[in-house]
Structure formats: C-alpha cells, structure tokens
Amino acid sequence: MVGGPVEKFNPLKPSAISQKRERQTDGKWAKQVAIKEITLEDVRHDAIEFGLATEVLAQVKAGKEASIFIAKWKEHPIMLKAYRLWRSAQASNERGVFTLAKMQMLAAKEYDVLKESFQAGVTVPTPIGRVGNYITMRFIGDGLDPAPQLKDVHLENPNQALDAILEEYLKMYRDANYVHGDLSKYNILWWQNRPWIIDVPQAYTVGPWANMKEVVFLLRRDIKNLLSYFKRYGIKRNLDEIVDVFLSEYVPENLRHYDEVVPFRGV
Ligand SMILES: Nc1ncnc2c1ncn2[C@@H]1O[C@H](COP(=O)(O)OP(=O)(O)OP(=O)(O)O)[C@@H](O)[C@H]1O
Numbered sequence: 001m002v003g004g005p006v007e008k009f010n011p012l013k014p015s016a017i018s019q020k021r022e023r024q025t026d027g028k029w030a031k032q033v034a035i036k037e038i039t040l041e042d043v044r045h046d047a048i049e050f051g052l053a054t055e056v057l058a059q060v061k062a063g064k065e066a067s068i069f070i071a072k073w074k075e076h077p078i079m080l081k082a083y084r085l086w087r088s089a090q091a092s093n094e095r096g097v098f099t100l101a102k103m104q105m106l107a108a109k110e111y112d113v114l115k116e117s118f119q120a121g122v123t124v125p126t127p128i129g130r131v132g133n134y135i136t137m138r139f140i141g142d143g144l145d146p147a148p149q150l151k152d153v154h155l156e157n158p159n160q161a162l163d164a165i166l167e168e169y170l171k172m173y174r175d176a177n178y179v180h181g182d183l184s185k186y187n188i189l190w191w192q193n194r195p196w197i198i199d200v201p202q203a204y205t206v207g208p209w210a211n212m213k214e215v216v217f218l219l220r221r222d223i224k225n226l227l228s229y230f231k232r233y234g235i236k237r238n239l240d241e242i243v244d245v246f247l248s249e250y251v252p253e254n255l256r257h258y259d260e261v262v263p264f265r266g267v
Pocket residue numbers: 060061062063064065066067068079125137138139140141146147148149186187189198199200
C-alpha cells in the first residue's frame with residue numbers, strides 16, 4: 001500500500017508514518033490488527049521526529065478519540081492533539097475498527113476546520129501543523145496553564161458572553177461554512193474575556209452538497225446545548241429565533257428551497 005489519502009499531503013513524505021505503521025502492524029494491513037495505545041514516550045518521539053514540537057511536556061487529557069498534550073515549540077507553549085491508535089475489544093464491537101487512516105482523517109479534518117475558521121476571523125486556536133494523526137495548535141491560556149472550559153468559569157456578564165459565543169458561532173457558520181456538531185460547555189474555552197471554540201473534527205460542511213436537514217438538526221442541537229447551559233444564569237432565549245437568524249444569514253445558493261422539497265417536520 002502506498003499510504004492513505006492524508007499521507008500524500010504530509011510534508012515529511014510517507015516514510016516516517018509508513019515506517020511507524022509497519023512497526024506497529026508488523027507489516028500487515030492496519031485494518032486487520034489491533035494497534036496499541038500510544039504512550040507519552042511514543043508521542044514525544046513522534047512529535048519531535050515529525051517536527052511538530054521541540055518538547056512534549058505532559059498529557060492534559062485523554063478524551064474519547066484523542067489525547068491532548070502540552071508541548072513546546074522552542075520557548076512557546078503549544079497544544080498537541082494525538083488521535084489515538086487503538087482498538088479495544090469494546091470499540092471494535094461497538095464502533096468498528098479504528099484504523100490509522102481514520103485517525104489521520106480526523107486530524108486532517110480538525111486542521112482544515114480550524115484553519116478555515118481562523119481565516120474567517122473566528123476565535124479558535126490557530127492550527128500550526130499536522131502530520132499523520134497529530135495536530136498542533138495555539139495554546140489557549142497563560143504560561144503553561146490552559147484556559148478553563150466554559151463549564152468551569154463564573155461569568156460576570158453572562159448575557160454578553162452568550163452573545164459573544166453566538167457571534168463566533170455565526171461567523172463559523174456563515175463565513176467558514178461549518179456547523180460545529182459538538183458545541184458544549186466543554187468545547188468552549190474562556191480566555192481573555194472571550195470564548196474560544198475548540199474540538200472541531202466532527203464539524204459538518206455547509207456547502208452546495210450539504211444535506212440542509214442535517215445542518216438544521218446539528219445547528220439546533222448545538223444552540224440548544226448552549227442555551228441550556230445558560231439557564232443557570234437565568235437566561236432564556238428563543239431557540240427557533242436564533243436558528244432562523246443563522247439560516248437567514250447563510251444557506252448555500254443551490255439549497256435555498258431545501259424545505260419546500262419535503263415538508264420540514266422539525267427535529
Ligand atoms: N488549544 C488549546 N488550548 C488550551 N487548552 C486546550 C486546547 N485544546 C484543547 N484544550 C484542553 O483539552 C481538552 C480536550 O480537548 P478537545 O475537546 O479538543 O479534545 P477531545 O479529546 O475531543 O475531548 P472530548 O472527547 O472530551 O470532547 C479541552 O477541553 C481543553 O481543556
């Protein structure tokens with residue numbers, strides 16, 4: 001095999017990643033074998049070899065599919081996200097086999113969504129680099145202290161904060177043409193009195209080939225999540241009105257009449 005689709009775009013050529021895959025899979029197809037979980041040592045070795053970081057300091061978190069590390073590029077703190085190469089018996093039964101190629105796709109997707117959102121002026125961590133299943137991005141926080149998640153801050157001006165989040169999300173939707181798909185109190189960081197949207201690999205592209213019903217479903221779910229979080233501050237807003245504002249700002253030209261084809265029954 002000559003490498004997956006992502007590999008073609010790797011600045012380091014196929015070598016490093018293919019070699020790693022060969023090492024981990026004993027030369028067999030990645031699909032057919034369980035790939036062990038990566039350790040801090042693996043990550044440190046890879047990130048430095050791939051030129052993504054000069055140091056990897058510590059693991060911050062292990063999420064469902066990715067592990068997050070604080071790293072450095074020379075003296076600058078950066079965030080390193082590793083889509084993990086593992087397959088537990090449970091994962092393979094329930095969700096299918098995780099292959100290296102899939103992990104690379106997720107990293108590539110997250111890089112692209114961050115880049116396009118950043119270029120559209122959304123406050124997201126600027127992506128820095130991506131090789132294989134690794135991505136680096138701007139470190140949001142002070143010194144080596146990561147910024148808190150929305151769930152862990154007490155907002156002085158919750159109304160303004162909600163407006164600011166909706167404003168960022170609207171830019172992401174209208175100008176970068178993505179619905180986030182997993183917007184929550186966990187995936188918004190609060191730093192320098194602004195919201196920073198993170199964790200975007202599952203974002204859905206709102207382009208000419210989009211399924212607008214899917215778009216509306218995801219948009220509604222994201223905004224509903226957000227509004228239910230703000231209830232603790234006694235804030236009530238109208239979900240449908242907000243969704244309508246988003247849709248009035250942007251629907252791909254060819255999909256303008258999507259809801260006339262089959263009556264929209266709501267979600
Ligand atoms: N650029 C960043 N700067 C500072 N902290 C970050 C950054 N990116 C991620 N984090 C921290 O790491 C946590 C996990 O990141 P992220 O949500 O991207 O990964 P995840 O593995 O998909 O998490 P989950 O599965 O829990 O959603 C974030 O909630 C945040 O606390």
